[in-house]
Structure formats: C-alpha cells, structure tokens
Amino acid sequence: MIDPILLKGFRDSLPKEEKAKKKIERKLEDTFSLYGFQPIDTPVLEYESVLLGKGGGETDKQIFHFEDNGGRKVAMRFDLTVPFARFLALHYSELSFPFKRYHIAKAWRGENPQKGRYREFIQCDFDIVGVDSAEADVEILSLMNASFKTLGIDDVVFHIAHRGLFNDFLEKEGIRERSVEILRIVDKLRKIGKEGVIEQLLPLLPSAESADRIISYITLGDGKNIDDAYSSIVSLLGEETENALRMKRIIELLGALGIKDKFVLDTSITRGLDYYTGIVYETFLSSMEAIGSVCSGGRYNNLASLYTKENLPGVGASIGLDRLMAALEELKSPLVSESPTSKVVIYFRKDEGNKALLAASGLRKEGISTDVYLFEGKKMKTLFDYAGKNGNKFLITFQDDGKMQVKNLETREFTICDKMEEVIAICQ
Amino acid sequence: MIDPILLKGFRDSLPKEEKAKKKIERKLEDTFSLYGFQPIDTPVLEYESVLLGKGGGETDKQIFHFEDNGGRKVAMRFDLTVPFARFLALHYSELSFPFKRYHIAKAWRGENPQKGRYREFIQCDFDIVGVDSAEADVEILSLMNASFKTLGIDDVVFHIAHRGLFNDFLEKEGIRERSVEILRIVDKLRKIGKEGVIEQLLPLLPSAESADRIISYITLGDGKNIDDAYSSIVSLLGEETENALRMKRIIELLGALGIKDKFVLDTSITRGLDYYTGIVYETFLSSMEAIGSVCSGGRYNNLASLYTKENLPGVGASIGLDRLMAALEELKSPLVSESPTSKVVIYFRKDEGNKALLAASGLRKEGISTDVYLFEGKKMKTLFDYAGKNGNKFLITFQDDGKMQVKNLETREFTICDKMEEVIAICQ
Numbered sequence: 001m002i003d004p005i006l007l008k009g010f011r012d013s014l015p016k017e018e019k020a021k022k023k024i025e026r027k028l029e030d031t032f033s034l035y036g037f038q039p040i041d042t043p044v045l046e047y048e049s050v051l052l053g054k055g056g057g058e059t060d061k062q063i064f065h066f067e068d069n070g071g072r073k074v075a076m077r078f079d080l081t082v083p084f085a086r087f088l089a090l091h092y093s094e095l096s097f098p099f100k101r102y103h104i105a106k107a108w109r110g111e112n113p114q115k116g117r118y119r120e121f122i123q124c125d126f127d128i129v130g131v132d133s134a135e136a137d138v139e140i141l142s143l144m145n146a147s148f149k150t151l152g153i154d155d156v157v158f159h160i161a162h163r164g165l166f167n168d169f170l171e172k173e174g175i176r177e178r179s180v181e182i183l184r185i186v187d188k189l190r191k192i193g194k195e196g197v198i199e200q201l202l203p204l205l206p207s208a209e210s211a212d213r214i215i216s217y218i219t220l221g222d223g224k225n226i227d228d229a230y231s232s233i234v235s236l237l238g239e240e241t242e243n244a245l246r247m248k249r250i251i252e253l254l255g256a257l258g259i260k261d262k263f264v265l266d267t268s269i270t271r272g273l274d275y276y277t278g279i280v281y282e283t284f285l286s287s288m289e290a291i292g293s294v295c296s297g298g299r300y301n302n303l304a305s306l307y308t309k310e311n312l313p314g315v316g317a318s319i320g321l322d323r324l325m326a327a328l329e330e331l332k333s334p335l336v337s338e339s340p341t342s343k344v345v346i347y348f349r350k351d352e353g354n355k356a357l358l359a360a361s362g363l364r365k366e367g368i369s370t371d372v373y374l375f376e377g378k379k380m381k382t383l384f385d386y387a388g389k390n391g392n393k394f395l396i397t398f399q400d401d402g403k404m405q406v407k408n409l410e411t412r413e414f415t416i417c418d419k420m421e422e423v424i425a426i427c428q
Numbered sequence: 429m430i431d432p433i434l435l436k437g438f439r440d441s442l443p444k445e446e447k448a449k450k451k452i453e454r455k456l457e458d459t460f461s462l463y464g465f466q467p468i469d470t471p472v473l474e475y476e477s478v479l480l481g482k483g484g485g486e487t488d489k490q491i492f493h494f495e496d497n498g499g500r501k502v503a504m505r506f507d508l509t510v511p512f513a514r515f516l517a518l519h520y521s522e523l524s525f526p527f528k529r530y531h532i533a534k535a536w537r538g539e540n541p542q543k544g545r546y547r548e549f550i551q552c553d554f555d556i557v558g559v560d561s562a563e564a565d566v567e568i569l570s571l572m573n574a575s576f577k578t579l580g581i582d583d584v585v586f587h588i589a590h591r592g593l594f595n596d597f598l599e600k601e602g603i604r605e606r607s608v609e610i611l612r613i614v615d616k617l618r619k620i621g622k623e624g625v626i627e628q629l630l631p632l633l634p635s636a637e638s639a640d641r642i643i644s645y646i647t648l649g650d651g652k653n654i655d656d657a658y659s660s661i662v663s664l665l666g667e668e669t670e671n672a673l674r675m676k677r678i679i680e681l682l683g684a685l686g687i688k689d690k691f692v693l694d695t696s697i698t699r700g701l702d703y704y705t706g707i708v709y710e711t712f713l714s715s716m717e718a719i720g721s722v723c724s725g726g727r728y729n730n731l732a733s734l735y736t737k738e739n740l741p742g743v744g745a746s747i748g749l750d751r752l753m754a755a756l757e758e759l760k761s762p763l764v765s766e767s768p769t770s771k772v773v774i775y776f777r778k779d780e781g782n783k784a785l786l787a788a789s790g791l792r793k794e795g796i797s798t799d800v801y802l803f804e805g806k807k808m809k810t811l812f813d814y815a816g817k818n819g820n821k822f823l824i825t826f827q828d829d830g831k832m833q834v835k836n837l838e839t840r841e842f843t844i845c846d847k848m849e850e851v852i853a854i855c856q
Binding site: 002003004006007008010011012013014015018022026033034038039040041043044045046047049050053061064066067069070072086090091096101106108131136138139142249252253256257306307308309341345356361367368369372374375376385386389390 | 429430436440443450454467469472496524529559563567680781782784786788796800804817
C-alpha cells in the first residue's frame with residue numbers, strides 16, 4: 001500500500017474550496033472582459049534559460065528546474081510576468097496593440113511554506129501593453145477597483161506611489177545613484193519599521209539628516225487625502241516635475257471617475273522589483289492589513305527587452321488568489337461559504353431507476369441542478385445526511401401509486417405531484 | 429537577447445483560442461453542475477512513488493520527473509485519474525459518497541508530438557465513485573451526451589461495450605486466462621485492422637477458428653442498432669450472464685431517457701488499461717472518425733486500491749479538450765470562431781481622457797463590455813484596424829461641441845447623443 005501523501009507546500013482543493021475558486025475566477029474574468037481584456041495562456045514548462053534570463057542568482061534556488069528526458073534544461077514558471085514578456089516577443093506580429101491581456105494560472109516556487117504561502121499558487125495578472133499614458137495607468141487602477149467591487153470587498157484601500165517621483169526626490173537630495181538600494185530598503189518599511197529602515201539607510205547616505213528627509217518623504221502621505229499628499233510632494237520637490245504631472249493627471253482622472261477616495265498616496269510603496277519605472281501600487285484590506293497586499297503592480301517601460309528590440313511599455317497588476325481567498329474566509333464572504341452541489345436530489349428504490357433518471361432528465365432540461373441519489377434502497381437517514389452535506393433544497397421520492405412526492409427540505413412541507421410539470425414548477 | 433522560443437510539444441494559447449477554451453470549459457462546468465457533480469483540484473507535482481505506484485515501466489519514459497531542491501523524487505501528473513485515486517484515499521473521511529466529481533486541468537507527457545498531440549494537454553474528467561449500478565453507469569453516459577449537446581455537437585456516436593461480457597465470451601471459448609493480452613490486441617482494431625488483429629491473436633489461441641470467432645464477437649454490432657446487437661451477444665453466449673443483464677439494464681435506461689439512438693454496442697472497444705472492469709466506451713464524431721475518440725472511459729471497481737483498503741467502485745469518462753477543440757475547428761463551430769473582445773470602443777483625443785474614461789465607466793456599469801482606445805490622437809485608420817481585430821460593434825467619439833457620436837461599425841450609421849443614457853440605450 002502506498003501512503004497517499006502530498007508534497008510539502010502543496011494542497012488538494014476540495015469541492016467547497018474549488019467551487020469558491022471557480023466562482024471568484026469567473027467574476028474576475030467577467031470583469032476583465034467588461035474592460036476589454038483578453039485571456040491568454042502559456043506553458044507551465046519553458047526553457048530554463050528563457051525563464052531565468054541572464055541572471056539566475058537569488059531566484060534560482062526557489063524555482064523548480066530540471067533536465068527533461070531529451071536533455072533540455074527546463075523550469076516550471078515561477079510567475080506569469082516573465083512568460084508574458086516572452087509571449088509578447090514571440091507573438092508581437094500577431095497581436096494588436098495596445099494589447100490588454102489577463103492570465104489566471106498556477107505558478108511554482110520552492111519557498112519555505114508559511115501561513116498563506118504555498119509552493120503551488122494561483123496568480124491573476126492583467127496588463128495593458130504598448131502605451132505609456134495616464135489613461136492607461138488609470139484603466140488598470142479602475143479595473144483593480146472594479147475587481148474588488150465585483151467580489152463584494154468594500155473595505156479596500158489602494159496605495160499608490162511613483163518610482164520616478166521618488167527618484168526626482170533622490171535627485172534633489174543628491175543621492176540619485178543610490179536609488180536601487182534605497183528603494184529596496186524603503187520597500188521593507190512595513191516589515192522592519194522606521195527604525196529598521198533608518199539603520200539600513202545610514203551606511204548609504206551622506207548624513208543622518210538625509211535619512212530623516214527620506215523618512216519624511218516616505219511618510220508624507222500618512223493620514224492625508226490624495227490631493228493634500230500630492231501638494232506635500234510638490235512642495236518637498238520644489239517643482240512639478242514631469243513625473244509629478246503624470247501623478248497629478250492620474251489623480252485628476254480618478255476624480256473624474258468618482259473613485260478617488262479609494263486611493264491614497266503612499267510614498268513608502270516602491271515594489272522591490274527592478275523593472276518598474278512609473279506608478280507602483282499595493283492593495284490593503286482595512287480590516288486586515290496584516291495579511292499584506294492582495295493586489296500589486298505598476299508601470300514598467302521595457303518588460304520584454306530581454307527577448308525583443310520592440311519597445312513595449314506597459315502597466316499591470318497581479319492578484320494573489322490564495323491570499324485573497326484567505327481574506328474572503330476571514331471576511332466571512334458568501335463567495336467562499338459552502339454552496340449547494342445541486343438544488344434537487346431524487347431518491348429511488350429498486351425498480352424505480354427509470355423513473356428517477358427520467359425525472360432528473362426533465363429537471364435538468366429546465367436548468368435545475370439535480371442529483372440522483374445512487375444508493376438505491378439505502379436507509380433514509382443516510383440519504384438525509386447526504387442531502388444535508390450537498391445542500392439540496394428539494395427531495396423527490398416515488399409513491400407506490402406512481403405519484404411523485406416533492407419535499408422542501410428547508411420547510412419540511414411536501415407536495416404530491418402527478419406530472420413532471422408540477423414538480424418542475426415547485427423546484428424552479 | 430534571448431530567443432523567445434518554446435519547448436517542443438508545448439504551445440501558447442492566444443486570445444482567440446483561449447477565449448474559446450474558456451467558453452467550452454464554462455459550458456462543460458455548467459453541465460456537470462446541472463448533474464450534481466462538484467469540482468476538485470490536485471497539485472501538478474506529486475511524489476513520483478505516489479503517481480507511478482509500484483510499476484513504472486512503460487510510463488516512466490514518458491513522464492516529467494526530477495529531484496527537487498529538497499532531494500525529493502517528484503513528478504508532474506500525467507493524467508487526472510491517478511491523482512484522483514490518491515485524492516480519494518487521502519480525503520475519504522471528508523467526502524460524502526456516492527462522490528461525483530469533475531476535474532478540468534492540464535497534464536504532461538513526454539510523448540513525441542504529432543498532429544493534435546502535445547506534451548502539455550488539458551483533460552476533463554468526470555466520475556461517480558462509491559456505487560456499482562446500472563443507474564450510475566447511465567448517469568455518466570447521459571452526462572456525456574449532455575456535454576456534447578451543450579457544445580452544439582450533434583453528429584456524435586457513443587460506442588459502448590462491456591469488459592465482463594468479453595470475458596464471458598472468452599470463458600465460453602476456454603481462453604479466459606489469456607484475457608488481458610487478447611483485450612489489448614483487440615483494442616488496436618481501428619489501427620491495425622482485422623488482418624492485423626488475427627495475426628497477433630493466432631499465437632495465443634488454440635485454433636484459427638478461435639480467432640475467427642473472436643473477430644465475429646468484436647464485429648457483431650456492426651451496422652446493428654443496440655437492441656439487435658445485444659440479442660446477437662446473448663445468442664453467441666448462449667445465456668444472459670450477469671454482465672449481460674447489466675448491459676440489458678443500461679440499454680433499458682438509455683431507452684427510458686430517450687437517448688438510446690445515440691449509442692451503439694461496439695464489442696471491439698476494450699480500452700487498453702487494466703483497471704476497467706465493467707462497461708467501457710469511446711466517442712466518435714461521425715464526420716471525422718479519423719481523429720479518434722473524443723471522450724472515453726468506463727467502470728473500474730477498485731481504482732484507489734493502491735492507496736486504501738476502502739473498496740471504491742466507480743465509473744467515469746474523460747474528454748481530451750485539445751482534440752475536441754481541433755474537432756470543433758473542423759466543424760466550424762461558432763464556439764471556436766473569433767469572438768469580440770468588447771462591444772464598444774471609445775476613441776479620444778488629447779484632453780478628452782476624462783470624458784473617455786467616464787463614458788467607459790458608465791457603459792461598463794450597465795454590463796456593456798467597453799474598451800478605451802489608448803493611443804490618443806492616432807490616425808483613424810489605425811483605430812479602425814484595431815476595432816476590426818477586436819470585433820467592436822460601436823465606436824464612440826467626442827465632438828468639439830461636447831456631444832458624443834456613436835457609430836455602428838456594422839451598418840456605418842451614427843447617432844449624436846447629448847447624454848450617457850442615450851449612448852447606453854444604443855449600445856445595449
């Protein structure tokens with residue numbers, strides 16, 4: 001006998017969870033379609049050299065990679081961004097730009113499993129590629145807002161910032177060349193706190209005052225609405241730089257759409273990754289900031305440069321579906337609660353099989369989800385357990401006189417029916 | 429620069445194909461739900477020992493397996509059946525039986541790619557586990573029929589047979605102990621023809637007459653309706669064995685459901701795999717038998733025995749989605765034809781961004797899929813190409829007087845609107 005165990009960090013999805021996942025995915029897909037985004041898919045396995053680029057380094061240890069039976073070095077995708085960049089380069093001539101795509105799929109990383117983190121996880125990415133404008137930025141922000149709305153999550157706050165603005169500030173401070181390191185440290189603010197950030201910044205900076213001014217910059221939006229925070233940035237910079245004007249325009253467009261109050265200017269957001277060049281954002285649920293960002297992203301202006309000479313500016317966001325589902329559980333969202341397997345269950349005794357399947361067929365033709373309880377003749381107690389677990393609302397049984405009994409399992413009322421039409425009318 | 433190439437046997441899914449795939453999957457999922465089936469998912473990676481069982485042998489070369497960074501021997505799933513057996517054993521106490529599940533997901537095999545065969549492919553499996561009855565068998569057959577109906581495929585014929593009946597016949601012939609080998613050879617009939625089957629059978633049989641009688645058995649249903657084919661079997665067997673009675677009952681139930689004419693008794697169907705014990709079936713499209721079976725399966729009476737002592741009889745079927753999609757292409761099904769990315773596209777000039785995003789927001793709130801053409805100010809020619817590719821029906825532009833123009837791109841008529849309500853009414 002083989003022990004039916006799973007690998008560490010991997011999970012099965014039981015019906016309750018899988019039904020919830022499918023519901024959530026459909027809602028998101030419908031919203032993406034409403035915004036004119038199209039789905040794509042890419043292979044789970046690719047050449048290691050294609051996925052890892054020149055680098056390797058830190059990612060290397062975390063990805064699942066191996067030599068296949070044909071001696072090729074292959075790897076399982078560890079996100080949906082790198083395959084998308086490769087996809088854009090490969091299919092450039094077949095796509096029409098601006099290209100708006102979404103992709104909901106699994107990715108794999110060999111991280112040490114912790115609460116809400118798994119080695120197999122589902123990403124949901126959406127991007128607009130081929131244009132660099134405030135309107136494109138706001139289409140993504142507006143879609144983020146619509147996505148959470150469609151999931152019934154209201155207490156969401158989008159924290160936005162701008163990489164270029166941060167660099168404008170560092171330029172003014174005379175420490176622009178240290179940008180990459182500084183942004184990486186600032187990105188840890190939520191984890192290590194102000195003291196931690198200062199401690200790590202000091203060795204890089206000309207003075208302690210410089211560290212203080214960085215802290216002032218990254219906290220300037222705290223407690224302010226987005227317009228006031230923007231004014232603070234401008235007065236700190238002493239001018240409205242090009243990046244500032246982009247941010248101003250974004251705020252203006254959010255205002256025109258009537259969704260400005262969902263956004264805060266959080267200058268501490270930098271996103272660790274190098275490829276971001278414009279706005280960046282993270283999304284927090286007010287009632288549980290601790291679980292971290294449930295949707296993040298930003299503008300990158302040369303994502304596919306590893307694979308093509310075409311210049312492809314883009315902006316996008318990514319929802320971590322596993323974390324989102326954990327959040328919905330905490331919020332006791334109806335989306336993740338147990339949902340009925342079928343509305344109707346039909347019970348039959350020996351020799352009533354024909355009737356049972358025929359009745360099921362009649363109900364299904366009317367779009368009423370119907371289960372046939374296939375343990376003919378089992379005790380009614382077993383049946384009621386089964387119906388309870390499956391959330392059935394109606395139970396149909398057959399009488400000796402050939403009539404059908406329809407029992408409402410919620411009210412316990414029952415009706416005797418001669419014809420299928422009557423049964424259908426009750427169960428509809 | 430890295431060459432953005434894919435591994436042999438792997439494909440990207442572009443929007444046209446991915447939209448079709450999602451439509452097909454939704455239709456199938458809705459049909460499965462209508463029948464009271466629930467979705468599950470399992471990890472892509474599992475312990476190699478769990479997926480391969482004791483065996484290994486032939487499958488071994490074809491599966492993607494490797495040692496992970498923690499030194500575990502792991503493998504990517506090569507079907508959805510083995511993970512399901514493992515799933516049943518692991519979650520036995522959490523599930524309520526009979527358990528009806530479906531699973532639509534990718535699997536991987538390192539086969540040599542050929543037309544319609546890929547190393548990454550999508551399976552769609554549905555099973556009823558925990559009961560051995562004709563009613564359960566027919567629930568699966570009825571669901572197969574409903575699945576093709578929901579996809580608009582009418583010219584489908586389900587070929588059913590019964591492993592046990594074949595064995596009853598071999599028993600009568602006195603060659604029951606050669607059953608496994610004989611069934612495997614007969615399974616190749618479509619590939620190697622009668623002559624080929626006879627040639628391979630002869631070394632196993634006591635006489636050439638015995639081979640002839642096997643050929644008679646496996647062709648007895650040719651050109652007959654299912655009832656006549658059944659009579660032929662019984663007269664060949666000389667009695668109605670238990671297996672015959674099961675088949676008789678299945679035919680009776682198919683008759684009660686009014687779908688009997690979709691089924692033929694094709695005694696040449698054996699399914700190569702060892703685990704089948706009862707009915708087996710394959711599904712062919714009359715207009716293109718050559719592409720092979722698009723939905724196959726059967727009854728197995730001890731699927732999870734490798735992992736648990738619980739006896740779990742089951743019956744199920746599997747649709748190969750890639751082959752099905754290829755078939756739908758050939759059939760010129762609307763399901764796989766290009767579908768619009770969005771109904772409406774909004775064009776804007778510089779400084780009309782607010783209006784454009786606001787109009788999009790208004791339309792989207794009414795459930796009208798709307799795209800904003802983000803290349804502000806580009807030539808109208810470029811826009812019309814874009815709108816054509818995306819299948820947009822309406823184009824909205826803004827006039828200098830602040831009014832909106834809604835152009836129907838099919839009829840080329842246009843209307844001038846003052847208010848969003850008018851725009852919405854036209855585009856609805």
